C-alpha cells in the first residue's frame with residue numbers, strides 16, 4: 001500500500017512545473033492521504049499552496065480546502081510589459097516590483113495594496129495576500145538595464161511589495177520569491193548597479209557571498225517593538241526581534257544596513273519609547289524616519305504636529321550622536337531636501 005511519501009512522489013512526477021486545484025486531486029486520492037502527501041511536499045518547499053481564501057474568520061488558514069491550488073515546483077505568476085521605473089519616493093532612484101501582492105498583509109493599511117486595488121490589479125485584502133511573481137522579470141531586465149543604465153544611480157527593491165516576503169504558514173521566507181529576488185540582485189550587481197533593499201522579513205545569509213555587491217544597502221522596516229502592535233498591524237511578517245537579528249548578521253558580515261522607521265505610529269495607536277527602537281538598530285549605517293499617513297486614527301491624535309516634531313528631533317539627535325546619516329521623509333516635520341540623497345552617497 002502507498003505511503004504519503006509514495007503519493008507525494010507520484011504527484012510530483014505527474015504535475016511537475018504545473019498547477020492543479022485540490023478538488024481535482026481529491027477525485028484521485030483519498031483526502032487524508034492527499035493532505036499528508038501535500039504537507040510533506042510543502043514542508044520541503046517542493047510545492048506552493050495558494051490558499052483561497054488565505055484567511056478564515058480573520059485567521060490565517062493552514063489547512064487544505066478543495067478551492068486551493070497546488071503549484072508543483074512553480075509559483076503563481078503574471079507578466080508585465082515593463083519593470084524598471086523612476087520612483088516618486090524622494091530618497092529612491094529607480095525601482096522594481098517583481099511581485100504583485102504581499103503575504104504580510106499589513107493593516108496600516110498598506111498603501112501598495114490600496115493602489116493595486118485602485119488599478120484593478122487585486123480585488124481585495126485576501127487577494128493582495130496571495131503573491132504572484134512577475135514571470136518575465138529577468139527578461140525585462142535584460143532589455144531595460146542597457147536602456148536606463150546611464151541614468152541609474154541605484155535600484156530599490158521594492159516600494160510596492162516585499163522582496164524577502166515571509167511565508168507565515170511555514171514560518172520561513174517564501175523560497176520562490178527569495179530566489180527570484182536574489183537572482184535580480186545578482187543581475188543588477190553584475191552590471192555594476194547597486195541595490196537598496198527594504199523588507200519586513202528576514203535577510204538570508206547568502207547575501208554575504210561574493211556574488212552580491214558590497215555596495216548594496218539592506219534595510220528593514222521597524223516601527224515598533226511591541227508584540228500587540230505587531231499582531232494587529234503587521235500580522236503575518238516575522239517579529240521585529242527576528243528581523244533585527246537577521247539584519248545584524250549582515251552588518252556583522254561587513255554589509256551596509258539601514259532602518260526605515262515609517263509609518264511611525266502615534267501614542268493613541270501604541271505607547272512606546274522611540275529611544276528603545278533606535279537603540280535596537282543602533283548598528284545601522286542609515287536611518288529613514290516618516291510619519292504615519294492615510295489614517296483617521298493618527299489624525300485623531302491631538303498634538304500630532306508636536307508629537308512628530310519631537311520624534312524627528314529625537315531621530316536626528318540619535319543619528320548625529322552616532323554619526324549615522326539620516327533622512328526625515330516628506331510630510332514629516334523637519335523634512336529637508338538636503339538629506340534625501342541618502343542612498344546616492346557612498347557610506
Ligand code: SF4
Pocket residue numbers: 102103104105106110111112113159160161162200
Ligand atoms: S510589507 Fe509592505 S508591501 Fe507588504 S503588506 Fe506590509 S506595507 Fe504592504
